[in-house]
Amino acid sequence: MVLLFLFAILLFFDSSTAVPNGLQTYIVHVREPHTTVSSNSLDRESWYISFLPSSSSITGSEDGHDRMVYSYQHVMTGFAALLSEDEVKAMEKKDGFISAYPDELLPLHTTHTPDFLGLKQDMGVWKNSNFGKGVIIGVLDSGAMPNHPSFSDVGMPSPPPKWKGKCEFSACNKKIIGARSFVEGAKAMLGRSMPASPSDESGHGTHTASTAAGAFVEGANVLGNANGTAVGMAPFAHLAIYKVCGQSGCAGTDLLAGLESAIQDGVDVMSISIGGRMARPNFYTRAIRHRNV
Template sequence: MDEMEGFLSAQPERIFPLHTTHTPNFLGLTINRGLQFWKNDSNYGKGVIIGIVDTGAFPDHPSFSDDGVPPPPAKWKGKCEFKKTECNNKLTGARGLRSSNTSEPSYDKEGHGSHTASTATGNFVKGANVSGNAKGTAVGIAPHAHLAIYKACAERRCKETDILAAIDAAVEDGVDVLSISLGDSRVQQTPFYKDTIGLDALTETSISTEGFIYLFNQ
């Protein structure tokens, strides 16, 4: 490869474990400040398309109901690989990006992708509880936002190239925000010029005609 014209560098592919997002804390959405912000200044995410790079999603989960969610904006160019009846105004897109199984549907076998997706965009679900305990209303940060699923992970492991493919696909589809809850304990020791995910996010943002927000949990 060194002798190929235009070749710059190569490095071994990294495998990233899944993490749990701390986005609410990062945004300062504490119980008091968060509810006040939500009540007075938020449109509940209407018109925003949030992409989740993770293990897929359970399309029939009540958090992904499109009750009260308008159709996605005209800029949306993605596709939904779930059954037609499982896609709606909330769950507008789902794509499988795992290079080891490109024909694999985007269904969530781990639960992690559904967890992070519902945290970000889950619609209002009344009567949520755990075995009858702690009954209340479960809801995500932007309940009226649209959701696009990009399955790049399985068995709690995510290949670096699959993550990059998912980011590229999401930006091409027209997402506004990307939530990526995975990371590497060695990330602080990795020079930025070797952090391919960070470089890809920087490149996508700089070549795009619109602004994007990336929420990484590394």
């Protein structure tokens, strides 16, 4: 079972953005395929494609595959696609349809520290947990700066055999064991290209990843002040980085794609410091709440 460990999460998609051609990215929930349909990913995608407009109803050279942004299997039964309001209304009449809502950009949030939680290095639950040794933490954020001292792998064991993830930059080690980037949702919403590297542009993902599992870094300070040892919550845990946020925020479709990959990769714990802009977000209609991860 994958644990959804939320350091600071208020998941609410509260403002949608249309793409220039009048289409909009929707997250679509459907029922599981019929038992006669194989569970492999190609057949599942064919099931999803059946909900999209037929090629005869789409102008130009587009077809259902061109409209598909993401196909989900583990995090939810459904997909993300470029659709018009009329196409969504037509889709609602199809057998197996559950719900659809526009993709939205989410703002980044932050986390707290071991001191705030009263954790002690030489006693108690922190020490007894072996500082997270053997655990894989998936961080869904703005990426990471891999050469940061908090990501040193000195003294780290090799990744557990169950790890099946990938590394899309050259600096992975025994601390950062995987790094991937998911930006197709943001590209579809904003109508422009996005950096595909999982490297961090804003510093937020580096901050949250090091808060989750940063190594012990002695002599840390801010402009010569507050000298001490910087350390994350689980300094012996491994990190899997999933870049799902850019300078403009985090597309819900990209967040779901990151969750999908993390589950497949063998992540144990997920850190998501992403939130909404309202005090009382309406969770129950949203994709993260549709799945017990």
